[in-house]
Amino acid sequence: xxxxxxxxxxxxxxxxxxxxxxxxxxxxxxxxxxxxxxxxxxxxxxxxxxxxxxxxxxxxxxxxxxxxxxxxxxxxxxxxxxxxxxxxxxxxxxxxxxxxxxxxxxxxxxxxxxxxxxxxxxxxxxxxxxxxxxxxxxxxxxxxxxxxxxxxxxxxxxxxxx
Numbered sequence: 001x002x003x004x005x006x007x008x009x010x011x012x013x014x015x016x017x018x019x020x021x022x023x024x025x026x027x028x029x030x031x032x033x034x035x036x037x038x039x040x041x042x043x044x045x046x047x048x049x050x051x052x053x054x055x056x057x058x059x060x061x062x063x064x065x066x067x068x069x070x071x072x073x074x075x076x077x078x079x080x081x082x083x084x085x086x087x088x089x090x091x092x093x094x095x096x097x098x099x100x101x102x103x104x105x106x107x108x109x110x111x112x113x114x115x116x117x118x119x120x121x122x123x124x125x126x127x128x129x130x131x132x133x134x135x136x137x138x139x140x141x142x143x144x145x146x147x148x149x150x151x152x153x154x155x156x157x158x159x160x161x162x
Contacts, residue, residue, distance in 0.1 A: 067110065067129050067130070067131040067132075068131065068132065068133055069084050069085055069086050069089075069106065069131050069133050070084075070085045071083065071084045071085070071106075071133055071135065072085075073135065075138075077161070078160065078161060079158055079159060079160050079161055080137065080138075080141060080158075080159045080161065081156065081157070081158050081159075082104070082106075082135060082156075082157040082159070083154050083155070083156050083157075084106050084133060084154065084155045084157070085153060085154055086108075086110070086131070086153055086154065086155060087153040088110055088111070088112035088127075088153070089108060089109075089110040089131070089153070091150055093108040093109045093110065094106070094108045094150075094155055095107050095108050096146075096148055096155075096157060098137075098143040098146065102136065102137045102138070102139060102141065103134055103135060103136055103137060104134075104135050104137055104143070104146075104157070104159070105132065105133070105134045105135075106131075106132070106133045106135075106155070106157075107130070107131060107132040107133070108130070108131060109128070109129070109130050109131070110127070110128075110129055110130075110131055111126065111127065111128045111129075112126070112127050113125060113126040113127070137159065138161075140161040140162050141159045141160075141161060141162075142159065142160045142161060142162050143159060145159075145160045146158065146159045146160075
């Protein structure tokens with residue numbers, strides 16, 4: 001089946017086969033997805049580099065719609081300090097877990113609401129959701145002696161080293 005200008009960008013009067021155009025589009029899309037997912041697999045396999053150690057948790061969080069809090073990490077010879085910024089999160093909704101694989105997970109639920117009023121109109125917005133941040137720790141981290149304190153909307157986690 002030949003159609004006139006079936007492919008965008010075709011020259012005036014040129015005949016194009018719609019089946020060929022669809023096949024080319026499918027090949028282009030397949031190449032795009034293979035490149036994208038291939039890059040993720042490469043990152044997963046290359047977890048020896050510190051910047052790639054958190055790839056799986058990042059992918060999981062993004063794909064599940066979780067909110068990932070902003071964190072800062074400071075490391076010295078004696079300790080690791082992690083500061084997680086958790087605005088609008090009540091303290092009783094913040095949980096910190098460690099596991100045997102040398103990671104720390106900060107997670108919980110957040111909820112906030114705002115009321116806007118203009119004359120007789122009143123609008124209430126509520127946000128509900130879960131958050132999670134999974135961070136790798138070096139083998140020298142002593143999670144058994146970990147401490148956590150709240151300072152305003154931040155939780156400060158201190159992990160001594162052996």
